[in-house]
Amino acid sequence: MAIFKLHSAFICFGEKEVLKEISFSLKTGEILGIFGRNGCGKTTLLKMIFGTLQLGSINISINDQKINPLENISKERIAYLPQHSFLPKNIKVRDIIPIYFDQEKKQEAVFYDPLIAKLAAKKIGELSLGQVRYLEVLLVGNLNHSFLMLDEPFSMIDPLHKMEISKLLNKLKAEKGIIITDHYYEDVLRITTQNLIIKEGISIPIESKEDLKKLEYLGKNTS
Numbered sequence: 001m002a003i004f005k006l007h008s009a010f011i012c013f014g015e016k017e018v019l020k021e022i023s024f025s026l027k028t029g030e031i032l033g034i035f036g037r038n039g040c041g042k043t044t045l046l047k048m049i050f051g052t053l054q055l056g057s058i059n060i061s062i063n064d065q066k067i068n069p070l071e072n073i074s075k076e077r078i079a080y081l082p083q084h085s086f087l088p089k090n091i092k093v094r095d096i097i098p099i100y101f102d103q104e105k106k107q108e109a110v111f112y113d114p115l116i117a118k119l120a121a122k123k124i125g126e127l128s129l130g131q132v133r134y135l136e137v138l139l140v141g142n143l144n145h146s147f148l149m150l151d152e153p154f155s156m157i158d159p160l161h162k163m164e165i166s167k168l169l170n171k172l173k174a175e176k177g178i179i180i181t182d183h184y185y186e187d188v189l190r191i192t193t194q195n196l197i198i199k200e201g202i203s204i205p206i207e208s209k210e211d212l213k214k215l216e217y218l219g220k221n222t223s
Contacts, residue, residue, distance in 0.1 A: 002028045002146045004062050004078075004177055009048055011041070011056025018044060019056065020201035026194075028146055031169060031178040033188040035206070035217055036198035042181040043083060045198070046149045050080040062146070079145040083152045085132055089125030093135065096124065100139050109142050110135075115164060130161025137165050141172045148176055154184040166191050185212060 009022040018041040026032050036042050047053035049060060051069035060067055062077060071077070087096060093116065101107045110116060115134055119127060127135070137153055150169075154162050162184070169178055169191055182188050189195065189209065196203045197215055204215065212218045 002063055002177065004147050005060065005064075006049065007059040007061065009045055009056065009058045011044060011048065011053075017201050019048075019198070022198065022201075022203045024194075024196055024203060026147070026177040026179065028175060028177045029173055030193045031173050031180060031191055033185075033192035033195040034179060034181045034198065035185060035188070035195065035212060036181075037217065040198045041201070042198060043151055046080060046151055046179070046181065050078060050149065052080075076144045078147045078149060079140045079143045081136055081140045081148070081150045081153060083155070085136065087124045087132065087136060090123060092121060092123050093127075094120040096135075096139075101142065106142055110138055113138055128158070128161075130157035133157050134161050134164055134168070137168055141168060141176070146176055147179070148172070149179045150181070152182045153180060154182045154187040162187055185209065185218070 004026045006022060006024050009019045010017075011019045022045065024032060034042055034045070044053060048056060048058045049069060051071070054070070058069060060069065067077065094111065097107050097110050101110070111120060115131070116138065119131060124132060133153060137150065140148060153165055166187065172178065180188055180192065195206045197206050197212065197217055199215055206212060206215065209218065209222070213220055213222060
């Protein structure tokens with residue numbers, strides 16, 4: 001078991017403090033949901049952890065060993081799925097897989113996935129949004145990294161692929177710790193083991209939809 005800890009994160013843009021008092025702990029075998037209104041700093045936080053945003057300050061550790069976010073990619077610690085698709089549209093699915101994996105076992109895990117096998121001859125640009133997102137989660141999820149960060153994996157996709165991505169994440173969490181941010185709160189709450197909301201730059205642990213209402217993330221009349 002590995003334990004990831006975010007001890008602190010701070011960043012401001014101009015005079016606005018976006019992240020001030022942010023902290024959490026995540027073990028492999030757990031899924032953490034991070035909620036917050038647009039502009040609260042969710043994506044900013046993921047980029048800071050991943051090392052692609054080097055503004056502000058962040059203090060993180062794995063198994064109580066402080067780590068430099070700039071080394072997360074090269075040392076295969078934390079994988080990151082960005083909000084927008086990153087796969088080139090003119091390449092076939094079967095040709096994408098060897099780009100990410102040189103081990104035959106890893107290639108087969110993706111290629112022979114029941115949803116992907118029938119799409120192997122298609123180009124990425126011919127797939128639906130749900131098919132692309134499922135493939136991206138499958139690719140990132142089969143990397144060797146102990147922790148995964150997914151930015152809006154459920155956004156704008158059909159119910160079938162939401163369900164399949166949820167099943168895949170529940171399977172992946174057996175060996176990985178997963179962080180999810182998404183406005184589709186019901187899909188997130190359905191699979192998470194812990195949750196927090198970022199409000200006014202501070203992380204606040206939550207447990208339910210009712211907490212999201214109390215903290216004004218959802219309207220009080222939300223059913």
